[in-house]
Amino acid sequence: MIATVVWGTGNVGRAAVRAVVAHPLLELAAVLVHDPGKVGRDAGEIADLGRELGVLATDDVDAVLAAKPRAVVYAASGDVRFDDALADVVRAVRAGAVVVTPALYPLYDQRNAPAELREPVLEAVAAGGGSLFVSGVDPGWGNDVLPLLVSGLGSAVDVVRCQEIFDYSTYEQPDSVRYLVGMGQPMDYQPPMLMPSVPTMVWGGQVRLMARAMKVDLDEIRETLDRRPLETTVTTPNMGEFAAGTQGAVRFEVQGVVDGEPRIVIEHVTRIHPSCAPDWPQPPSGAGAHRVIIEGRPRIEVTVEATDEGENRSAGGNATAAGRLVNAIDWLVDAKPGLYDALDVPLRPGYLRK
Template sequence: MISTVVWGTGNVGRAAIRAVAAHPGLALTAVLVHSPGKVGLDAGGLGGLDRALGVAATDDVGGVLAGRPQAVVYAGSGDIRPDGALADICRAIRAGAVVVTPSLYALYDQLNAPPELREPVLAAIAEGGGSLFVSGVDPGWGNDVLPLLISGLGSTVEVIRCQEIFDYSTYDQEDSVRNLVGMGLPMDHEPLMLAPTVPTMVWGGQIRLMARALGVELDRIRETVDRCPLETSVTTRTMGEFGAGTQGAVRFEVQGIVGGEPRIVIEHVTRIHPSCAPHWPAPPDGDGAHRVVIEGRPRIEVTIESTDEGENRSAGGNATAAGRLVGAVDWLVDAEPGLYDALDVPLRPAAGKLGRRQR
């Protein structure tokens, strides 16, 4: 069994605890938390399970890493503390651990990551013998392995479009929804996530990764952003009221331009209520979905809906992202120490999991 630590218990961390607990080859040995109120709580409760796992949460990072865990699932935020996340991850790698995480956007395409991010990771790998694999929380497989796999089914391919379509009223992360994405803020306010160059910073690596796999050269990466106000005030279960006239929906694209045309596109359509921007793409059942569209001959469209934590499709997306990361741990442990991306790490069948039930 591979000794595995989950670092962080937010949206991704909860799903990671469940994924590690369900994996037949992994043993959950520690859960690291930041909040003093979570210290001492059992991992089962923190992970949304109805049973104890016998692992008490701790904030003793040094003590946990001194135990030389083989793997760390790092689920700490990289949105508002990228330097802190990088330092944490390098610390775990120097302790010899395989680290999987969604938190360092620029390492989605690690070969083209900026030196100031890539070099500290490579130095930590050389010092400690650990490894790192970064895959997106939106989820990464929807912007790399899935579209690339489906693209191979067509005779001709003109455009690859990856869509995330969600109702954010079900999302349990108010700071990100309001302050990063701008839901509920005045329309003349420019939220950080929509500021020029930021979408490319977050999703450009996935565009470059797909271009590399497809053997095409990008002219450049272009961004488009559109926003719609709420016509009436709405009240959400988890985040309270969002006022009429404030931002209620966002649609943006990160476009890989090839031969002067957008050929590889990552598109996000997010709303705080289904009534906002009804003319934009909508998920089949209202809450959310991930969709890949291959424009060509034939035209291919694949829509994936996932649910977890009840009927929450936002949680379902987090769970599949965590599943991709946790499912890579044993492969990475067997591989040479290094810095890996989605083109390196295979997406494999659920060996040993079929028929296993988790409560």
């Protein structure tokens, strides 16, 4: 069994605990938390498994890494604490662990990542024998392996479009929703996540990754942005009230331009309530969906919906992102130590539950 640590128990971490427990080759060795209120709680309770696992959450990073776990699922946020997240990941790799994480988005396309980010990881790999695989939480598979797989089903491909269509009203990260993305803020507020060049910083690596796989050279990466206000005040179950006139929906694209035209596109359509921007793309049902559209011959459209933690589709998206990462662990353990991306790590089959 592969001793595996889950570091962080937010939206992704809870799903990661469930995925580790379900995997026949993995053993949940420890759960690391930041919130003092979670220390000492059973991981099964935190992860909403409905049973205790006998693994109590701890905040003692030194002790957990000193036990030399073979793998770490790093599920703590990197949005507003990137340097800290990178330091944590490098520490775990240096301790000899295979680390999988969605937190370090500049390493989605690690071959083209800045040297100042690659070098600390590669030094840790050389020193400790660990590995690192980064795949996004939006989820990564929706912007790399799925569109590339589907593109191979056609005879001619004109445009590859990846969409996340999401209702934030059920999400449980109020700081990210209100301040990073700007939902509920005045329309003249500048959300950090929507500042010029930031979407490219986050999702440009996945555009470059797809271009590399499809063997095309990008002229450039462009961004588009549209924002809509709420027409009426709405109340959400987890984050309270969002006032009329404040930002209620955002739509942006990160476009890989080939021969002057956007040919590889990652698009996000996000709302705080279904009533805002009803003319924009909508999920078939529920809170959200991920969609790949291949414009060409034939035209192919694939929509993926996932539910977890009841009927929560936001949790379902997090669960599939966590599943992609957790299911890669046994492959990474058998591979040589190194820094990997989504083109290196195959999409692994699941296991039938016993």
